[in-house]
Amino acid sequence: xxxxxxxxxxxxxxxxxxxxxxxxxxxxxxxxxxxxxxxxxxxxxxxxxxxxxxxxxxxxxxxxxxxxxxxxxxxxxxxxxxxxxxxxxxxxxxxxxxxxxxxxxxxxxxxxxxxxxxxxxxxxxxxxxxxxxxxxxxxxxxxxxxxxxxxxxxxxxxxxxxxxxxxxxxxxxxxxxxxxxxxxxxxxxxxxxxxxxxxxxxxxxxxxxxxxxxxxxxxxxxxxxxxxxxxxxxxxxxxxxxxxxxxxxxxxxxxxxxxxxxxxxxxxxxxxxxxxxxxxxxxxxxxxxxxxxxxxxxxxxxxxxxxxxxxxxxxxxxxxxxxxxxxxxxxxxxxxxxxxxxxxxxxxxxxxxxxxxxxxxxxxxxxxxxxxxxxxxxxxxxxxxxxxxxxxxxxxxxxxxxxxxxxxxxxxxxxxxxxxxxxxxxxxxxxxxxxxxxxxxxxxxxxxxxxxxxxxxxxxxxxxxxxxxxxxxxxxxxxxxxxxxxxxxxxxxxxxxxxxxxxxxxxxxxxxxxxxxxxxxxxxxxxxxxxxx
Amino acid sequence: xxxxxxxxxxxxxxxxxxxxxxxxxxxxxxxxxxxxxxxxxxxxxxxxxxxxxxxxxxxxxxxxxxxxxxxxxxxxxxxxxxxxxxxxxxxxxxxxxxxxxxxxxxxxxxxxxxxxxxxxxxxxxxxxxxxxxxxxxxxxxxxxxxxxxxxxxxxxxxxxxxxxxxxxxxxxxxxxxxxxxxxxxxxxxxxxxxxxxxxxxxxxxxxxxxxxxxxxxxxxxxxxxxxxxxxxxxxxxxxxxxxxxxxxxxxxxxxxxxxxxxxxxxxxxxxxxxxxxxxxxxxxxxxxxxxxxxxxxxxxxxxxxxxxxxxxxxxxxxxxxxx
Numbered sequence: 087x088x089x090x091x092x093x094x095x096x097x098x099x100x101x102x103x104x105x106x107x108x109x110x111x112x113x114x115x116x117x118x119x120x121x122x123x124x125x126x127x128x129x130x131x132x133x134x135x136x137x138x139x140x141x142x143x144x145x146x147x148x149x150x151x152x153x154x155x156x157x158x159x160x161x162x163x164x165x166x167x168x169x170x171x172x173x174x175x176x177x178x179x180x181x182x183x184x185x186x187x188x189x190x191x192x193x194x195x196x197x198x199x200x201x202x203x204x205x206x207x208x209x210x211x212x213x214x215x216x217x218x219x220x221x222x223x224x225x226x227x228x229x230x231x232x233x234x235x236x237x238x239x240x241x242x243x244x245x246x247x248x249x250x251x252x253x254x255x256x257x258x259x260x261x262x263x264x265x266x267x268x269x270x271x272x273x274x275x276x277x278x279x280x281x282x283x284x285x286x287x288x289x290x291x292x293x294x295x296x297x298x299x300x301x302x303x304x305x306x307x308x309x310x311x312x313x314x315x316x317x318x319x320x321x322x323x324x325x326x327x328x329x330x331x332x333x334x335x336x337x338x339x340x341x342x343x344x345x346x347x348x349x350x351x352x353x354x355x356x357x358x359x360x361x362x363x364x365x366x367x368x369x370x371x372x373x374x375x376x377x378x379x380x381x382x383x384x385x386x387x388x389x390x391x392x393x394x395x396x397x398x399x400x401x402x403x404x405x406x407x408x409x410x411x412x413x414x415x416x417x418x419x420x421x422x423x424x425x426x427x428x429x430x431x432x433x434x435x436x437x438x439x440x441x442x443x444x445x446x447x448x449x450x451x452x453x454x455x456x457x458x459x460x461x462x463x464x465x466x467x468x469x470x471x472x473x474x475x476x477x478x479x480x481x482x483x484x485x486x487x488x489x490x491x492x493x494x495x496x497x498x499x500x501x502x503x504x505x506x507x508x509x510x511x512x513x514x515x516x517x518x519x520x521x522x523x524x525x526x527x528x529x530x531x532x533x534x535x536x537x538x539x540x541x542x543x544x545x546x547x548x549x550x551x552x553x554x555x556x557x558x559x560x561x562x563x564x565x566x567x568x569x570x571x572x573x574x575x576x577x578x579x580x581x582x583x584x585x586x587x588x589x590x591x592x593x594x595x596x597x598x599x600x601x602x603x604x605x606x607x608x609x610x611x612x613x614x615x616x617x618x619x
Numbered sequence: 620x621x622x623x624x625x626x627x628x629x630x631x632x633x634x635x636x637x638x639x640x641x642x643x644x645x646x647x648x649x650x651x652x653x654x655x656x657x658x659x660x661x662x663x664x665x666x667x668x669x670x671x672x673x674x675x676x677x678x679x680x681x682x683x684x685x686x687x688x689x690x691x692x693x694x695x696x697x698x699x700x701x702x703x704x705x706x707x708x709x710x711x712x713x714x715x716x717x718x719x720x721x722x723x724x725x726x727x728x729x730x731x732x733x734x735x736x737x738x739x740x741x742x743x744x745x746x747x748x749x750x751x752x753x754x755x756x757x758x759x760x761x762x763x764x765x766x767x768x769x770x771x772x773x774x775x776x777x778x779x780x781x782x783x784x785x786x787x788x789x790x791x792x793x794x795x796x797x798x799x800x801x802x803x804x805x806x807x808x809x810x811x812x813x814x815x816x817x818x819x820x821x822x823x824x825x826x827x828x829x830x831x832x833x834x835x836x837x838x839x840x841x842x843x844x845x846x847x848x849x850x851x852x853x854x855x856x857x858x859x860x861x862x863x864x865x866x867x868x869x870x871x872x873x874x875x876x877x878x879x880x881x882x883x884x885x886x887x888x889x890x891x892x893x894x895x896x897x898x899x900x901x902x903x904x905x906x907x908x909x910x911x912x913x914x915x916x917x918x919x920x921x922x923x924x925x926x927x928x929x930x931x932x933x934x935x936x937x938x939x940x941x942x
Binding site for chain 1: 651771775
């Protein structure tokens with residue numbers, strides 16, 4: 087434990103020193119950044135319709151967005167800044183109207199001026215897609231009533247109700263601004279083509295192999311980007327990515343690698359490798375199918391969560407898996423997340439594991455399930471699914487539950503979840519910009535959230551969620567969110583939060599200007615990246 | 620010979636139709652949904668409406684029989700449709716990857732032939748000597764060693780050796796360049812996978828060459844050739860080897876057809892964007908149209924390669940030609 091704490095302090099100190107060092111250095115111009123995209127080719131290049139990070143890592147450098155998380159402070163969950171707008175607006179109309187002024191002089195890569203009409207059209211496609219158009223994040227914008235462009239430099243978002251979930255949702259890293267004229271002609275054009283106003287211009291794309299961009303000399307942020315260009319190479323296999331970093335065939339991989347890969351690279355290359363680390367807005371969560379007996383019994387569900395020794399297990403697991411932090415269903419460190427005192431009051435998060443397990447055994451006995459055994463569905467992906475799954479099986483064995491794991495490839499695993507052919511399932515809940523009110527949507531009852539495979543209805547849960555969603559006072563909202571989380575994780579034990587993931591990005595030390603964030607989806611436009619060699 | 624050829628060609632069509640029906644049914648029996656993978660594999664949430672829109676867009680909300688008729692009608696017109704995953708024409712998806720797999724397959728075959736035939740022949744000629752033992756050990760090691768392991772080890776060996784020698788670890792580029800654009804870089808990329816695959820391929824062919832040669836060398840006509848006083852070189856090359864090559868050619872033909880779509884793991888290990896990797900990806904993504912087209916491609920290659928092997932038989936053995 088002490089070693090882990092020391093290591094964490096050392097990493098934090100290193101990160102601070104690295105930041106201080108970076109701040110002191112002035113960016114150098116030139117060079118081409120070669121990075122790896124840890125996947126195969128994305129389905130399309132259209133950020134509005136895709137959810138995979140492969141699309142963001144492929145095409146984000148070509149586009150601008152309306153607002154975003156501050157690229158100089160991406161670790162923050164609340165520091166939003168303008169990209170295409172001139173100033174972050176203060177809401178009017180009791181928090182229901184946001185008016186954005188659009189920058190002058192922004193041009194698409196084909197020379198067409200970017201106006202409020204382009205911004206409005208792009209956002210309308212995301213929030214109110216025409217029939218036949220795919221917009222998977224549409225439900226994130228349930229609060230939006232209307233989007234209008236009263237003049238060429240103004241965009242107005244009118245909300246149905248005031249909510250703090252709006253700005254983080256608006257900073258969606260996939261909400262790229264497209265050219266209205268192109269969308270009007272063919273709404274599917276952006277699936278296979280690129281035309282943005284971002285820091286880089288499209289230079290070439292080989293499906294499943296690489297994407298290339300060159301510096302946009304007309305980029306509206308003076309002096310940026312620093313790079314002459316970039317090349318992203320698709321490399322789905324982790325061993326290839328580690329070898330490529332080691333041999334300097336690529337300089338960075340933005341998604342993240344496990345602790346062993348970081349240690350291997352550091353051991354081989356020493357100071358030539360820098361590392362940035364962060365809590366990750368992805369959580370490993372156990373979903374219980376409440377239509378299957380005996381899991382309709384809350385005592386059984388509570389016993390399952392009480393058996394998990396999170397405070398000792400997660401730090402140990404973090405040495406081999408991409409997980410690190412114990413937390414509730416709200417991203418740790420966010421103002422809406424419970425503090426440790428609050429967290430320890432939730433079942434399964436107490437510090438006395440023996441007491442918790444005694445209570446778990448009592449509940450199982452009371453429910454007549456002392457000899458409970460079941461099969462846990464899991465995704466056949468190493469990091470961190472298999473590791474967390476094995477840990478969970480071990481933890482449940484401590485209270486006499488016999489669990490076997492059924493590993494399935496992604497497609498069949500998802501189909502099995504959807505068909506409800508499972509008892510207990512290990513899932514991941516991943517999001518881009520930290521926005522707890524939206525990020526917890528998969529935990530809402532099945533009739534509200536299509537992604538909740540728990541098969542339960544719970545009107546009390548919806549009432550608690552509604553209070554948190556509509557509350558704008560920070561303290562009251564924190565309390566409301568805690569009541570909601572406690573209900574989901576303890577009172578009803580619908581969901582068992584296992585561990586928050588941990589993002590580790592080892593890269594060549596000459597890559598400067600990039601800062602890690604809690605999500606591998608954000609801060610990917612490469613405008614601030616430069617090469618010190 | 621002509622009748623034989625015509626009958627072989629006519630057999631191709633029912634074989635292709637059977638393969639088409641089989642792959643169509645099997646793909647739909649695998650549990651899964653391309654739209655679920657596409658919309659939710661990152662763990663993000665999406666609405667039921669988005670799922671329905673995705674189903675409608677790629678046409679998997681239509682009845683099976685209609686999808687099957689579409690597929691067969693497309694095949695008849697050499698139109699394989701568009702990939703359900705990328706929306707690009709399937710032909711385009713395959714065409715961009717085919718040269719990579721073809722190049723590795725051809726190079727591996729050449730390496731295998733260059734190793735297998737001389738070593739297999741020498742091994743047979745020097746039966747039960749230390750040379751025979753060494754060749755057999757080399758060949759058994761090739762069969763027993765998985766290609767992917769050999770691939771990983773060869774990359775690590777190159778990295779470690781270059782780091783030890785120059786202080787800077789080196790490995791070939793991880794993005795493929797066509798031979799005609801940059802031959803040196805291309806060969807540096809393709810050589811390791813070709814050797815890795817070619818070694819196993821050579822091991823199988825080597826054993827086949829050795830056993831076929833041993834059999835032929837005991838034939839009466841070889842004894843007769845030697846009794847006539849022919850030079851040993853002529854006896855071996857003209858009389859023994861040509862006849863012994865019949866089963867070897869079969870193995871080479873089958874292996875070559877397999878390599879075009881079967882380099883799945885090797886392509887993953889060496890980050891080659893080939894047909895094998897595309898096949899895995901299309902099955903993982905439940906991309907019916909692309910998987911169907913790829914299977915049909917591999918089946919066609921297998922059929923054509925078997926036909927070529929048969930024709931080669933006829934060239935090697937006049938008895939087949941005359942029959």
